[in-house]
Amino acid sequence: MNILILSRGPELYSTRSLFFAAQKRGHYVRILDYTECSISIEAGQPMVWFRDQALVNIDAIIPRIGSSGTFFGTAIIRQFEEMGVFSLTPSVALTRSRDKLQSLQLMAMAGVDFPKTVFSNLSYDASEIIEQMGGPPLVIKLLNGTHGMGVILAKDQNTAEAVIESFYKTKNRIILQEFIEEAGGEDLRAFVVNGKIIACMKRRAKPGEFRSNLHRGGSSIIVKPDSEEIATALKSTAVMGLHVAGVDMLQSKRGPLVLEVNASPGLEGIETTTGVDIAKQIIEFIEAEVAKKEKV
Ligand SMILES: Nc1ncnc2c1ncn2[C@@H]1O[C@H](COP(=O)(O)OP(=O)(O)OP(=O)(O)O)[C@@H](O)[C@H]1O
Ligand SMILES: [Mg+2]
Numbered sequence: 001m002n003i004l005i006l007s008r009g010p011e012l013y014s015t016r017s018l019f020f021a022a023q024k025r026g027h028y029v030r031i032l033d034y035t036e037c038s039i040s041i042e043a044g045q046p047m048v049w050f051r052d053q054a055l056v057n058i059d060a061i062i063p064r065i066g067s068s069g070t071f072f073g074t075a076i077i078r079q080f081e082e083m084g085v086f087s088l089t090p091s092v093a094l095t096r097s098r099d100k101l102q103s104l105q106l107m108a109m110a111g112v113d114f115p116k117t118v119f120s121n122l123s124y125d126a127s128e129i130i131e132q133m134g135g136p137p138l139v140i141k142l143l144n145g146t147h148g149m150g151v152i153l154a155k156d157q158n159t160a161e162a163v164i165e166s167f168y169k170t171k172n173r174i175i176l177q178e179f180i181e182e183a184g185g186e187d188l189r190a191f192v193v194n195g196k197i198i199a200c201m202k203r204r205a206k207p208g209e210f211r212s213n214l215h216r217g218g219s220s221i222i223v224k225p226d227s228e229e230i231a232t233a234l235k236s237t238a239v240m241g242l243h244v245a246g247v248d249m250l251q252s253k254r255g256p257l258v259l260e261v262n263a264s265p266g267l268e269g270i271e272t273t274t275g276v277d278i279a280k281q282i283i284e285f286i287e288a289e290v291a292k293k294e295k296v
Contacts, residue, residue, distance in 0.1 A: 086293060115257050186251065197225055
């Protein structure tokens with residue numbers, strides 16, 4: 001096959017891992033910076049260009065689009081889809097999963113459980129929104145935060161009000177979330193490929209911290225998800241329309257609660273923690289999908 005990895009980081013572990021896995025299985029594979037691509041839109045003649053080179057005869061693309069590249073990256077993926085190229089991450093699924101609020105709304109409709117969440121406009125009164133949540137403690141999150149940055153635990157009313165007001169003042173959109181204390185600074189990352197969990201790890205926050213992100217000094221161990229966790233991870237991935245996803249879940253008294261369904265999950269933490277060759281399984285999945293397409 002002729003595979004393109006759309007990534008701005010050819011040196012990143014995930015990109016390299018996918019590149020070498022594809023090569024090992026005998027494919028022709030290239031890493032292209034999608035921000036240097038352009039598209040020409042014309043009825044019946046969709047084209048994608050990398051600088052002055054037309055990208056033709058591509059069998060599959062592997063989008064590794066960072067959150068800041070979502071708008072342009074999605075347009076490129078959509079164009080490839082119009083050309084009949086298989087995309088590991090469908091454009092619709094990427095758009096859906098990058099919108100945190102829309103993701104939660106879709107999961108709620110599908111009956112997937114997550115921490116109770118409140119979102120309001122920037123002008124809303126801080127004390128009213130805290131009351132709507134049932135008071136502190138609560139978690140305040142920047143809508144576009146990542147790696148645990150902009151995730152704050154407000155233990156009391158004064159802190160909660162001060163944090164909300166300062167975010168509103170600086171025009172940062174936030175969500176308020178029920179604090180799941182019993183998660184005890186741990187969460188699960190289930191790696192889903194083609195409707196199955198192929199690897200799963202538990203991340204634990206460093207002492208004195210409630211955020212389990214590895215970027216915040218957390219540690220990780222391999223675990224086996226229970227049946228409820230499996231069902232939740234698979235259902236939320238399906239709701240997003242993703243073939244491959246990293247599903248983050250908190251273990252709560254009322255069962256697993258989804259925090260996020262990541263459309264471009266990193267491979268380093270999970271491959272090194274679990275020893276599973278995830279990149280290889282992703283390439284094998286792409287092979288099967290492209291073969292299915294060719295049969296039609
Ligand atoms: N409602 C909550 N109750 C308890 N702990 C939470 C809650 N929300 C988040 N946490 C903890 O904080 C960590 C970071 O939160 P979250 O994953 O929502 O943000 P992020 O990692 O910055 O963003 P994203 O995962 O969307 O890129 C989680 O991994 C979890 O350990
Ligand atoms: Mg997270």
